[in-house]
Amino acid sequence: MTNDPIRVVVCGDEGVGKSSLITSLVKDVYVPNIQPVLPPITIPKEFSVSGASNPTIIVDTSADPLEVQSLQHEIKRASVIWLVYSGHYTCERISLFWMPWFRSMGVNLPVVLCANQCDRVPEIEAEHAIEDEMVPIMKEFKEIQSCIRCSAKDHYNVNEAFYLCQRAVTHPITPLFDSKEGYLKPACVQALKRIFFLSDSDQDGYLSDREFYLLQVKCFKKPLEPRELAQVKETLNSTSSNVVSERGISEDGFIALNQLFAVKGRHETIWGILRAFHYTDSLSLADSFLYPKLDVPENSNVELSPEGYRFFVDMFVLFDKDSDGGLNEAELKALFKPTPGIPNLWQEFNFPHSTVKNEQGNITLQGWLAQWSMTTNLDYKTTMEYLALLGFENSQLHNINTPTLTQAYRNREITDALKVTKPRKRRNPRSRSYRNSIVDRTVFSCFVVGSRGSGKTSLLQAFLNRPFSEDYSPTIRPVTVVNSVEVHGGKQCYLILEELGELELAVLDNQSRLDNCDVLCLTYDSSDPDSFAYLVDLRKRFPLLDNIPAVYVALKADLDRQQQRSDLQPDVYTRELRMPVPLHVSVQWPTALNELFIQLAESARVPGPATPRFEDDEEELSLMPSLLAVAALGTVAITASWIWRSYLQSSRS
Template sequence: MSKSQNDNIRVVVCGDEGVGKSSLITSLVKDTFVPNIQSVLPPVTIPRQFSSLADTPGQTIVVDTSPLLQDRPQLTKEIRRANVIWLVYSDHYTCERISLFWMPFFRSLGVNLPVVLTANKCDLSPRDEASRAISEEMIPILKEFKEVESCIRCSASLHFNVNQAFYLCQRAVTHPLAPLFDSKEGKLKPAAVAALERVFFLADSDQDGCLNDTELKDLQAHCFQNKSLEEVDILQLKNILSELSAEAHVTANTGDSESNGLSIVPAVIPGKGITCEGFILLNKIFAEKGRHETTWGILRRFHYTDSLSLEDKFLYPKLDVPPNASVELSPDGYRFLVDMFLLFDKDNDGGLNQLELNALFKPTPGIPKLWKDTNFPQSTVRNEAGNVTLQGWLAQWSMTTYLDYRSTMAYLAQLGFDGKQGTQKITDGVKITKPRKKRNPASKAYRSTAITDRNVFNCFVLGSSGSGKTTLLKAFLNRPFSEVYTPTIQPISVVNSVEMPGGKQCYLILEELGELEPAVLENSSRLDECDVICFTYDSSDPDSFAYLVNLHNTYPQLNMLPAVYVALKADLDRQQQRCEQQPDVYTRNLSMAAPLHVSAQWTSSLNELFVQLAEAAEYPGSATPRDGPEEHDTSMLPTAATVGSALGVLAISLWLWRSQQR
């Protein structure tokens, strides 16, 4: 349970009659022992400023209870409302009752609460009995019941360890041990290890697999701003880890390493720093020594909840996107992704191979789902070795942001976009474009308006089967031409950058819809995602263009979108189309440009097509079908008429005034 700043901590004190529950509460509040108090105290509220723990989220309410049978309903009610149970015993009999009654009773209620076990009245036992009580009474209970988070011996009459016991109760809520450490196995839990590995990844700025002194100091400053890490502290830390690592190697040689839970990988590499295994081992020591609040201090600074998942508000910060607007990467977002690419291109070959991609995505769930759906890395630009280039890397993220910006923000968060100091917001990695306005395609204003604030455009590639759509998509990614024909069943999406006249660069997403084409064209929301349509036909097939004419008749809504007509396979013999109108006449009647003749074998024609598609998306009015003549903007005519009338009235008034003066 992750507690917000307004939450209170509710501590319910349980135990047999006469163990000193009320005396412990009174000693806590009064800082001294008070004799002759009532058997059950009313709830006591301790303000946050008087709390034993500096980062307690709110007030702490301590609730006294009665173990009597007639008070059992009230006891049950309080336990169900509790955040932590302060369980008290005072002698051998009441200690036996912990295992025989109290712990089974808590479990029977179905509550999963941390328990702080306290042996009260330790002043009545000889001093030499302390170690025996711990080893024979507390440790067996601690091992048997995972709910028992810590144990402590107290004395209400001497005010001994009372504040410390209360601190343990608060810490059990604010910094729970259970999610981090498996007491029975004696090692950190897998979720805790995974979270700490991500922290190590983000702290390892140079990605050399070790935290050097500078990186350790940066991590300390990031997590604990008021506590600096000195050189002597770092040296002492390395010495401790080196000794434990050496012990682990010795234990491994005896075949008993698993039982001790110690790492056999070097914890410290001389001259480089602390390894990831050493960092995990360090936090294991914190858990074993009862200093797991240090581990929580690190994890909370990196936005982890008590369940060791990243906070939703960190992964998915609120972003108000107006209707018909799109989301793109901001300059800061592009810069961060460029830095990530350069950092993980270890062999400096200008591409990310599978091993480098695996290393880059290590602190995440893996490559985004959208990438899997688009068959990455086939969806973007790769070099001759098949590795994703920087151009392809940025193009893929541009497509991801355009189609699913929440996924991009989640990955920016997981990869550390917020920076070492956590000062940068995740939303700084993206930007919102202006909403697209639906206007009359026949109006002069619409046909002359450019979309200047967008750099990513989505294009549907439509055409008859065998017209060359898939080959066009492959050519867009500079893939070699293949004579083998394979019909497209599932949708295909590819993305690449296009350099516009004047040097401006934009990203173009080409989507071939496959068998989902009818469903997509009937879906208005999917059509809203389309910025331009590429209508393709096979210029060597006389029946190919008729498919596009039929498509327009079936889906008249396509006439509201900008489009470019393309005659593919232009290197083959051109055929007369079996259609009422030939392609040139058909497009001229729509006031559109004639089909562009393109071949996968002609690089210059391909480049011209992709630029034309990008320009059609940027200037949608000029590429949108128009049946009638262009409408002129007459918005000024009423104003001109009004001004003319006013001037006429003024002239007549002046003439009358002058006549009266004469």
């Protein structure tokens, strides 16, 4: 619902009592001898009969053929049509003229059908009015959402008719219920199933009394008395079988309960549930809920907060039904049930091969958290969406032992699961430019670069603890993997390694891509004499690389080491850049591998020592004139002091 006013346009033949109904509503009493057509009347939202959050404008109309253009104009602006008739003739006109005319205008508005002047109808005839007159019309025209008998003179059901008009806008039945078939529509059922999933905190397939209590409080801000819950269960048992047990109300029972609400015209109850879970009138989730506003300064990153990590840990534990420490395909399918499925970004990275798996091929908790860390770093809006879909905002309710109304209704914001890091800045001394040290980030991106066959793919697989394979196939498309690394001091961070494939040269010439890279892993095959020259050539071709911290790595160190065909050997080359010499690593050496990943993470955190330098530090050289000046001043001071002492001594003599 928007905050626009609800426009109720009152239509019907002359003499049916349209103006009298409006006057009776506003004055709360029948007023005779009123003007034929009343001006529009605004009813503030605080005086709304239905408690709508919008003000309501009631527009009276004339059926005079001379006023047809004005009537058409008002109908096109209407939110709902209050269609009034009185007597047999005007009732027939509903089907023969009014409803076909509305359709011919191309409007698709809810209609509330009202039989006015029921005080003139004998009581026996009145009892059959709805069944004989209104029900056939409602079956013929689906736009008619409800019908009611009124009397402006007796002030009978006038407020109720107005309430139905408001409710037709604020709580429309059309998206929820197929009155012809008598069933909830598929989109409504799907939404209710998601709500059941999120409310079933222990995922046992039933809403326990406590879970139903919390759902009631969330949706309607008031608790459900035990007696009322017992009545709900009794009603469900009388209408459906096997939907209520000692464990609670099943999913089918929850759907059946809402079906009863729809049949009995209590669709505002269904909307109360749907809107508490952020569903719009079209039964889609509100964008403001899926993607709340988050201010991210330029050069800042978004990561999971401790609350976000805790939520994903809880989800992992809850759905690891066999307690084997891994999520298998069936468990992942169950976990992602209230979502469109595994995120598209994960599919692009060939999940679950992008993160840590156990021997059975199931994703571990370490891999699960690493995958979400990478997702948040690369596309935090995807993480936002899935936090919303998986129920982050309401998850803390399940941990309340004795919830009060205030405690139970308090929702978390999706943004509570995220944190925005400080902007990445650069230091600019005279001798070089390099990135500042990082103190508030835990997720780092690393491009793995090197000549074909240098061992990049094997390095990525070793990072995920996968066994080494002798089979070689060139990497065409980029490959991205992620895992956690424990750096010096015991702090844990996440490292995203990306092998660029055939896009390597294009990426290395792209300023925006390089800005998002925290460290380069420059690899060469120590057993191939031509391998290191590729890295030397890269630095010449792409000067942007000199602004990024890097770690040189000599892979395949278990093989015979070869002299590199390069003007400078790797150790000399890196020393001239004032960088650490290459690490000699083999995927067969776990200790050396671990040290490499730690050095990559440390270089991302403290970029200065890993960033190339080409000449003497001018900052240090610039101190020499200052030191000489200080020395000169010191000499002058000493000389002056000696002269002063000599003068004093001669004076005393």
